[in-house]
Amino acid sequence: MPFQKVTPEKLSTSVIRQIELLILRGILRPGERLPAERELSERLGVSRPSLREAIAELQSRGLLSSKAGAGIFVADVLGNAFSPALVDLFSSHDDAVFDYIAFRRDMEGLAAERAAKFASDTDLKVIDTVFKKMEAAHPKRNPTDEAQLDADFHLAIIEASHNVIMLHMMRSMYQLLREGVFYNRTIMFKQRTTRTELLEQHRSINTALQARDAAAARQAVSDHLTYVERSLSDHNKAKQNEAIAKQRFEHEAARD
Incomplete structure (x- = not known):
């Protein structure tokens, strides 16, 4: 036997x-x-x-x-997710930024959908608590604090999805984001209109999650990250335009 x-x-x-x-x-x-x-x-x-x-x-x-x-x-179990050589490649190529946002849009949309279905009531309270902190931080106009709360909010959703593989993978990705490998999140909080729109986008995500509306939660995350993508693209274009304008100005001044 x-x-x-x-x-x-x-x-x-x-x-x-x-x-x-x-x-x-x-x-x-x-x-x-x-x-x-x-x-x-x-x-x-x-x-x-x-x-x-x-x-x-x-x-x-x-x-x-x-x-x-x-x-x-x-231990820093997330530290070996990417080799130093690959991290250097990420940080030196703009294409990686937009691939990263596209990846986040897919993965976090799925996480939000799962969270709406599988999160416990306590999970949803955590998400709502972080959002309320975002509301409280908004009038203070501290880009660093707002950027940190932004990351905390998205990670709380991933935690609420109750998929441990997704959790550790996305924590690793967010670590690189915190280190400025993909982009400097404080850029997103410099303009008043942008800051207000970002807060309202997070409100929409939170509202859908609290209502356990999986489709609306996924769409709200997608809309938010599409906005981030467009804002960063506009920022990059504005930097390029300014660099060209400075060259033109310096050349014109040298002609006097």
Whole structure:
């Protein structure tokens, strides 16, 4: 008969499984510091030796890392998604910017559709809370804060889609966006009209999600990213025009 004796699972193995799932589900994020050993062992209800054994195993597998005098951290598991050579290529070619936006439009549209269907009530509260922060930040006109909240809003939708592959892939993509590899998001918040339109676009996305209207949520995300694409294209064209105008001006001034 194909039966085997059931053996109790080691405590350290249970700890490993729990931390693995927290990382997989995106609850523990890259760079996040774990609680101190005593506190964590109490929270998990295991001895400190069992906890140390689990931490050591997770470190050997590259999921956790230690910093002398600072503690144990979730490893930068997103950092190897793209090679440095490929990142350099992304940052030096404008075509990559628009391919990136097209990719986001497809993936985030799908994420919004899934979130409208599968998000829990708490997921939707998180999205709504981030949007309310965006509303509060709008009068303050701080491009950095607004850009960060913009990313937080979109990532909250991806988290609410409950697809762990999409979650980690898009977090990796957003990390490159934060580092300015694809484009500087603060450009999008410099003009008053642009800022207001962006806020209203995010309102439309949030409204559709709160209503659990999957088709409307996907369309609102598509409309938003199409607007971003057009705005960046217009910005690039304006920079080119200004460069030409400066050449013309310098040439005309030299003729005097």
